[in-house]
Amino acid sequence: MMQDTPPDFLIDPIAYLQFYWNQISPFVFIVASLIVIAIVYIIVTRLAKRSLLAFGMGREATTGIVLILRLIFFIVAVLLVVGFFEASYATILSLSAVFGTALGLAFSTALSNIVSGLYVMAARPFRVGDYVRIGSIEGIVREITLNYTRILLTDENVQLVPNNKVVSSEVTNFRIDLSKYIQKKEEEAIQESDSRYSYRETLDEACKQLRLLTSDEYAYRYTFDLNVHMNQNHSKMLEDFDKVCDEWSSVFLTRPEYIVWAKPVAAITYRFSFIVGDPMVIIKKGSDFLKDLLHNYYESEVILQE
Numbered sequence: 001m002m003q004d005t006p007p008d009f010l011i012d013p014i015a016y017l018q019f020y021w022n023q024i025s026p027f028v029f030i031v032a033s034l035i036v037i038a039i040v041y042i043i044v045t046r047l048a049k050r051s052l053l054a055f056g057m058g059r060e061a062t063t064g065i066v067l068i069l070r071l072i073f074f075i076v077a078v079l080l081v082v083g084f085f086e087a088s089y090a091t092i093l094s095l096s097a098v099f100g101t102a103l104g105l106a107f108s109t110a111l112s113n114i115v116s117g118l119y120v121m122a123a124r125p126f127r128v129g130d131y132v133r134i135g136s137i138e139g140i141v142r143e144i145t146l147n148y149t150r151i152l153l154t155d156e157n158v159q160l161v162p163n164n165k166v167v168s169s170e171v172t173n174f175r176i177d178l179s180k181y182i183q184k185k186e187e188e189a190i191q192e193s194d195s196r197y198s199y200r201e202t203l204d205e206a207c208k209q210l211r212l213l214t215s216d217e218y219a220y221r222y223t224f225d226l227n228v229h230m231n232q233n234h235s236k237m238l239e240d241f242d243k244v245c246d247e248w249s250s251v252f253l254t255r256p257e258y259i260v261w262a263k264p265v266a267a268i269t270y271r272f273s274f275i276v277g278d279p280m281v282i283i284k285k286g287s288d289f290l291k292d293l294l295h296n297y298y299e300s301e302v303i304l305q306e
Helices: 015-052 061-086 090-123 163-167 178-191 194-213 232-250 282-293
Strands: 132-134 135-145 148-153 158-164 172-175 175-177 217-231 257-262 267-276 303-305
Touching: 015 061, 090 135, 090 148, 090 163, 132 148, 135 282, 148 163, 158 175, 172 178, 175 178, 178 217, 194 282, 217 282, 232 267, 232 282, 267 282
Parallel strands: none
Antiparallel strands: 132 135, 132 172, 135 148, 148 158, 175 217, 217 267, 217 303, 257 267
């Protein structure tokens, strides 16, 4: 049975000290445990920050990780304190449920973005510096954090795209592996018959030009579509397209290409593509290229860009 009053110090000093030790030892234990939790928290968060930086993530990307770790350690500390006061498991579970519900209501959108951000970082559909299209938004990826992806738009404004939208949208990454692209073009050139020697020669030239003009492993092959009404003079238009592509062959890594991509009702869709080493060229020069393609048709309303 626990003694309510301390013994006389002069009569039994050991029992006197033991009495007070028994009174304060639980508090010493809880304080020591909280100090250990704080030390572990500091170590874990520092390791997480260093790992993210080594992984190539920006400093702002560590904010979400630190927030999650802080919540986890805070919950552990609360449960430790609640357990110290010998609360029942029902009380602990009730507090946990209330705490979890409050967090869920307060941070549902933020936590959704953080989870999506973790997915984006793990799946890596794009990296910083890539030219991408996310739904209807396109531009250069400037930063990837746990909450959002920062995109430099074609008008050179910056837009923050929430990561849950990134996960739920169609993502097109225009980055290509140059070695695989050149290999594919060389295979196409070999497969062409002698009757199409000029096309095969063009492919060979494009491959040689790519090797000479860039030493990078990756490049960016941007594509866009033009819908042209059937009333237009397509033969003349193709001649104009070829002239413009020839003129722009010195701006891009290779001569721009185009193909008939689709035939919607009363129209033909042409898909254009060009390759650049720096995605900023798409932003700086893409609009000028389109302007030259449409130069002879500004008075017409039969061409629409998709």
